[in-house]
Amino acid sequence: MSGFDDLLAEGAAVPTEGWDFSWFAGRATEQRPSWGYARLLAGRLAAAESVLDVQTGGGEVLAFALTSAGATPPVLAATEEWQPNVPIARRALAPFGGGVVEVAATADLPFPADRFDLVVSRHPVLTRWDEVRRVLRPGGTYLSQQVGSGSVRELTEFMMGSRQVSVHPDLGPYATTAGASPVAAVTSAEAAGLDVVDVRQEALRMEFHDIAAVVHFLRKVIWIVPDFTVPAYRGRLALLHDFIERHGPFVAHAQRFLIEARAGAAAS
Template sequence: MSPDIAARFDELVAEGEAVPTEGWDFSWFAGRATEERPAWGYSSLLADRMRAAEAALDMQTGGGEVLAAVPVLPPVLAATESWPPNVGIARRKLAPFGATVVAMEDDAADLPFPDGHFDLVVSRHPVVTRWDEVRRVLRPGGTYLAQHVGAGSVRELTEFMMGPNPFPPPPPARPFTTRSGATPTGAVAVAESAGLVVVDVRQQALRMEFHDIAAVVHFLRKVIWTVPGFTVDAYRERLAELHDFIERHGPFVAHAQRFLIEARRP
C-alpha cells in the first residue's frame, strides 16, 4: 500500500469508528454506500396495513424509525426492542403516537401481550421470529407482515473478512422459531406449522456497493451479525486489503438477501 493510500486508510477507519451505531438510521451512508431497495416496497405495504389496523405490534423496532415514518398509525400501538440504547431512542421517537415500547430479548420465550391483542404484527429484519407467539397475539383474521433477512445476505463481505464458509451449522432452533438468515421455504414451513396461513412470499437479491472503507467499518459495527465480534484491531489487515482494492478498482460489491412474507391467523 502506498503512503498516500495508507494515510487515507487510517483517516477513513477512524471516521468509520467514530459514527454512533444507535438506532436504525442509515442516512450516514449517503454517498458512501448504496443498497438496492426491494421491488415490493415494504414501507408502502406497511403504510397500507397500518391505515386499516386497530391495534398493531412492531417487533424488534430498532429505534422506531420505520414505524414513526408511517403516515397513519392505529390507536393501539406497541413495539419491542432488545438493545438498550435503541429502547430509549424508540420510546422517545414513538411517544408522540402513544406507543408502548417493551424492552425484551429477541429470543425470549413469550411476547408480553395477551392472546388475540393485535390485528396486525409487523417487523423489518427480525433477528428471531417466534411464529407460535405471533399467532397467539394475533386476533383471528389478523395479519403478520415482515421483511426478513435471507440466507447468505452480504456473503461477499463476510467471506472477504472471515474466509469461505466461516459459520458453523446453527444449533437446532426451538420449535416454531426461525432466525435471521432463514430461507423463505424454511420460514413458510415453520409459520404454517405454527398454525398461520401464508398468503404472500417474495424474495430478491439486492446489489450493495461500498465506496470507501469508512462505510465498511461503520456497516460492520452496526450490522453486527455480518462479522460477529468485529473490531477494527482484529480485522485491520483485511480492512487494509479491502481499502487498497476500493482505492484501485472502485466499489466493493455485495448482495443483500431479502424476502417478504405475509401470513394470517385463520
C-alpha cells in the same frame, strides 16, 4: 495518520444506535426491494385497530409508515431487544401514542393472546412464529421483511469465510433467525399454525465506496461478521481498502424476502 487510518477511525467513531442509515450517503448504496415495505406497512396501518411492531429498532420505519398512513391505530405497541435503541424508539413513537417494551428476541412476547390484528417486523434478528401466532387475533395479519440466507455473503466471506444460520437451536421449528431462507420461514410459520399468503424474495446490489463505510456497516449490522472489531480485522480491512482505492467500490448483494401470513382459528 495515513488515509487508511483516518478512514478506520472515522468508521469506528460513528454512533450505531437506531436504524438511521443517512450517514452512508455518498459512501455506500443499497438497492431497495421492489415491493416497498414502508408503503405496504402504511396501507396495513390505515385499516388496523391494534398493532405490534416486533424488534422495532429505533422506531424510525414504523414512525415513517404511520406518518404516511395519516392514521394512528387505537392500540400501538412495539418491542426492541437492544437497550440503546429503546429510548430512541420511545421518542420516535411517542407522538403516535406508541409504547415500547424492552424484550429479548428469544423471549415470549409480553402481551395476552389474541391481542393484535396486525403484527409487523422489519429485519428481525429472530422470529418467534409461535408467539406471533399467539398474540394475533383470528384473521389477523403478520407482515415482515426479513434478511435472507447469504445476505451480503461477499463481504462475510472476504472477512471471515462462509457461514450459515437458519433455525434457532433452542426453539426448534417455531423460530427462524436472520439469514434463514424463505422456505425455512414458511415451514416455521405453518408449523406454528399460520397460513402464509404471500412470499417474495430479491437479491439487491450493494456498493461500498470507502473502508469507513465498511467499518461502520460491520459495527452496525453485527450479524454480517459477528466478532468484528477493527483491530482484529485490520489486515483484511487493509486489503479491502487497497482494492477499493485501485478498482472502485466493493460490490455485495443483500438478500431480502417479504412474508405475509394470517391467523386462522383462535390460538390454543
